[in-house]
Each structure stands twice: as C-alpha cells, then as structure tokens.
Amino acid sequence: MSRQPAREVVGAIANGFTEFPTPLRDEPADGPINWPGYRAARAAAEQRTGEKESVVCGTAKIGDVEAVLIAFEFGFLGGSLGQRTGDRIEAAFAHARDARLPVVSLISTGGSRMQQGMRALLQLQRVARAAALTRSMGIPQISVLRDPTTGGGWATLGAGADVILALPDAQVGFAGSRVRPAGSPEAYTAEAKLEWGQVDTIVSPDDLGVTLERWLRLLTARSTAAAPPPSALRAASLPSTGWEAVQAARSPRRPRAVEYLDAYFDWREDVSGDRAGGVDSGVACGFGWRDGRTIAYAAQCGTPTSPAGFRTAARLVQLASRLGIPVLTLVDTPGAANDAAAEQSGAGGAIAAMFEAVATASIPVTTLVIGEGGSGGALAFAALGSTWVAPDAYFSVTSPEAAAAILKRPASEVPDIANQLHLRPQDLVDLGVARAVVSEKQG
Known part of the structure; x- marks a missing residue:
C-alpha cells in the first residue's frame, strides 16, 4: 500500500470519499521562481497520475466515523509540497474545524518542492499553523507514515500528529535518501522510529482500515465522567504490619x-x-x-x-x-x-x-x-x-x-x-x- 496511488489507498480504508472543491491559485507556468522545465514536469505528473496536485483531500467514513482525509500522491512530483499543496491542506484543516471532524493524514512525500524555492518551504509554516489551530480546538489528528515520509511532511503532519501509525519498512526521516549522510540506512525506517519512541505502532496494510477505525472511535468519544477505579483482581486480606x-x-x-x-x-x-x-x-x-x-x-x-x-x-x-x-x-x-x-x-x-x-x-x-x-x-x-x-x-x-x-x-x-x-x-x-x-x- 505504501506506493499505491492516493485514491487507491483511500479506497482501501474508507467509504464514500467526497473530494473537496480544489482551490487553484494563479501562478506562472514555470512556478514562482521560473524553474526551467517545471511546466513540463507538472504536465507529465498530471498525465501519469490523473491528479492536479500532490495531495487529494476530502471526507469519508472509516468504519462508522467520518473524517477528513489528506492523502499524498507520491507519483505527482514525489508527493512534494508546493504552493497548491499547501492550499489544499490548509483548506482541509479549515473544513475539519468547521465540521469538527478528525483528520487522518496518509503521508507519502519526499519533502518540499525545490522547483518553487522558498515559496515551497513556506508551506510548512502554513501546514503547521493549520494543524495547530485544529489541535487547539480538541480535534484529533492521526498520521499514517507510508513510504517515504521525509522532509517537511514528516516534520509537520507526520511527527506532529496525536497518534502516529506507520506501515512496515516505510522510509521515515527528516533527511531524504539523496541528501542524508552515508551509512546507517536502518536509522531512517519506521521500525527505528518505533524503537526510539517516535511512532506509536506499525500496522500492516491489511489491518490499516480496522486500526484506524478503532483509533477514530477512541479519540472522538468524549466523556466528562471520571473513570471508576478498577476492582481488586484477587481476594486479599489487609496486612497487619x-x-x-x-x-x-x-x-x-x-x-x-x-x-x-x-x-x-x-x-x-x-x-x-x-x-x-x-x-x-x-x-x-x-x-x-x-x-x-x-x-x-x-x-x-x-x-x-x-x-x-x-x-x-x-x-x-x-x-x-x-x-x-x-x-x-x-x-x-x-x-x-x-x-x-x-x-x-x-x-x-x-x-x-x-x-x-x-x-x-x-x-x-x-x-x-x-x-x-x-x-x-x-x-x-x-x-x-x-x-x-x-x-x-x-x-x-x-x-x-x-x-x-x-x-x-x-x-x-x-x-x-x-x-x-x-x-x-x-x-x-x-x-x-x-x-x-x-x-x-x-x-
């Protein structure tokens, strides 16, 4: 499932997916910094994936719980975060706040889109702010780390979630495979992140839908009543000394x-x-x-x-x-x-x-x-x-x-x-x- 197209991932875990209207900003064909060949690369990505951007956002039901889904399409320029990616993610979080729905991020990204320069990197601030505003309203966020989850995608939506799930053998780390120091590739895995306390659990693709349903049920069931104390588990008389x-x-x-x-x-x-x-x-x-x-x-x-x-x-x-x-x-x-x-x-x-x-x-x-x-x-x-x-x-x-x-x-x-x-x-x-x-x- 880790390199599946975004819509296939969503279809495997959820029902009734309704995509949000797509916010489309006007931008130069070769991007904000006129990167040579960017227009052609975008066109090829659109033809290859059938998508207009590197994320697909909408609402769906996972089990009986409705949620906002943010699904990355790695086939679109490596799932990179650009200006329009930021537009979509920001709009998804705004909908989550308006409708008070939990957010599930299905991440597969190589990081910020270098062809947009600092405009792309600034999207991390937008994403972090949108997530923080949503968090402040008591709305739960779950991330699913697919392969790869690197760069700003890991450092915002991934590592910043309330509950972090990961698929087996997923590449996870702030540094992507082409820029990290040589050696110790095992440090950049979901398994290493679990061992080091940065991931809550590793879930097989076949179990992901059921696991997400359980987590969404748990995190959306609010209660003001105190937990009753457990009963003793064995008969024991009080000690005399x-x-x-x-x-x-x-x-x-x-x-x-x-x-x-x-x-x-x-x-x-x-x-x-x-x-x-x-x-x-x-x-x-x-x-x-x-x-x-x-x-x-x-x-x-x-x-x-x-x-x-x-x-x-x-x-x-x-x-x-x-x-x-x-x-x-x-x-x-x-x-x-x-x-x-x-x-x-x-x-x-x-x-x-x-x-x-x-x-x-x-x-x-x-x-x-x-x-x-x-x-x-x-x-x-x-x-x-x-x-x-x-x-x-x-x-x-x-x-x-x-x-x-x-x-x-x-x-x-x-x-x-x-x-x-x-x-x-x-x-x-x-x-x-x-x-x-x-x-x-x-x-």
Whole structure:
C-alpha cells in the first residue's frame, strides 16, 4: 500500500470519499521562481497520475466515523509540497474545524518542492499553523507514515500528529535518501522510529482500515465522567504490619498492570514513546473502550520508571485532557530510575512534567495503587484526592530499605521501619492519601 496511488489507498480504508472543491491559485507556468522545465514536469505528473496536485483531500467514513482525509500522491512530483499543496491542506484543516471532524493524514512525500524555492518551504509554516489551530480546538489528528515520509511532511503532519501509525519498512526521516549522510540506512525506517519512541505502532496494510477505525472511535468519544477505579483482581486480606504490606506488593503472584488493564477494558490501543528518542517498556499508555466510552490510561508496570516513561505518560495525560477523555493511572513502581543514565536523560524534568500534566488536567484523573508506591516516582502518577489502593499494595515516602540507609540504621531494622512508615493500605486511607481500599469484584 505504501506506493499505491492516493485514491487507491483511500479506497482501501474508507467509504464514500467526497473530494473537496480544489482551490487553484494563479501562478506562472514555470512556478514562482521560473524553474526551467517545471511546466513540463507538472504536465507529465498530471498525465501519469490523473491528479492536479500532490495531495487529494476530502471526507469519508472509516468504519462508522467520518473524517477528513489528506492523502499524498507520491507519483505527482514525489508527493512534494508546493504552493497548491499547501492550499489544499490548509483548506482541509479549515473544513475539519468547521465540521469538527478528525483528520487522518496518509503521508507519502519526499519533502518540499525545490522547483518553487522558498515559496515551497513556506508551506510548512502554513501546514503547521493549520494543524495547530485544529489541535487547539480538541480535534484529533492521526498520521499514517507510508513510504517515504521525509522532509517537511514528516516534520509537520507526520511527527506532529496525536497518534502516529506507520506501515512496515516505510522510509521515515527528516533527511531524504539523496541528501542524508552515508551509512546507517536502518536509522531512517519506521521500525527505528518505533524503537526510539517516535511512532506509536506499525500496522500492516491489511489491518490499516480496522486500526484506524478503532483509533477514530477512541479519540472522538468524549466523556466528562471520571473513570471508576478498577476492582481488586484477587481476594486479599489487609496486612497487619507494614512489612507484610511490602511483601504482598512485591509478591510475584500479585496481579500486574497489564492484567488490570485487560480486565478493565473491552479493548484498547497503546501509544508508545516520548517522541524524544525514548521508550520505557515498564509504562503502558493508551486509550481503551469500556462500557461504551473511552478512558485513557497510564500504567506503571512494576519497574523503576525512566524519564522516557514519565514523558510518555505526561504526553498521554495532556492529549486526553485536550480531547476531553478521562484518565486512569495505575501506580506500581519501586521508584523513579535514579542511575546516571536517568539523570543524563533529565529525570527531574520528566517527573516534573508528569506532576504538571496530572495537576493541570482539565479532565478527571482516577488513580489506583496496585503494587509498590515508591516515593515521588509513584506519586507523579497519582491524582490528588482521587486515589484508591488495592489490598496488596503500599505507598511510602520512600522504600523501607532506602529509609534505613538514609537514617543510618542496620538492614535488620528494615521490617520495623516499614511498620513505622504507616504505608499499609488502611494507613493510606487514615492519612487521607487514598479514598478507600478497593475490593474484589463480585460475580
């Protein structure tokens, strides 16, 4: 599908495509800078593709959700962005705002059209402004990276989307194949971008229509009601001591985040990465469908949370807030990663970003502590006044072991320190940290 004509791509994933009226500006036959041979190249591109420009824009239904589609035609001068391309994309975003429709960009471009010089490059500003205006209205944007997605197309519509899907083996990067440094071609692939936290998922062409339908359903289902806290996944009595609470939370038999998410949602789709080069496999983020509505989630999975994990979770909460979708967070970490690599990656700033995202969210955030609640790295995921706790979990200012080290007390006193920290689930309720201890679902 990556090099299919634009209309074939649209036809494979959508129904009832209606193309927008084409804005056609007057321009010299050889373009704004009178590039020799440009007129002939355009004429050949039109004859070869049957299109008048490098993008086709219109509305269609993907599943049951109507959306604005922006489909690049690579066969038309390499899908390059020229003045008329900018006209079409700007008009498409304007329609999306007027009709409050989500935008799906099916990208296949080599970048700006050099035959139009700086006039072509300026289209990136137009596209970025149109996308930003649309984003400010809470209208979701999804990009699909086809082959190739390079230059300004990647740096605006591609990388700037709320959810970024990519086709397998697609060439993705700011530098096109003819201008990048020699070596490391694997760095310019969709797979590399996924590994480096710049793409949410790779989708096969056969699954693209279904995947887009799921994402559009999730991102357009707004709700003002808070997410209910999940039920406990196993029967567990409350611990009699703090050390028992710590041992229960650290037990390998205790349910983990993925089990909670699978039990809570009918189905869900993950987002991945912090968009800045990092992925934390110990943080699961995405949007799920539950009882006919969408709830976003950011879940710690029991490992120390890295800066990339905090940044990914903050991105998720900010996106959900902008789209009007409530958030569920699951707390389960011994603490924030605190090694040299984490410090170099900006641990403090990443944790601060998550604290700010939760604190300033315009939608309700619900938190359940499902395992270890280790200090500030756990608290950054917790909603003030809307936190619950599972019976086999704890929350503490720091771990009992770290407290012993800080206080210069021997390891033999760690269990006693755990008792003194008042970290049991029932202690958290008494202290006003948690609203209640959740129970196992009946029936």
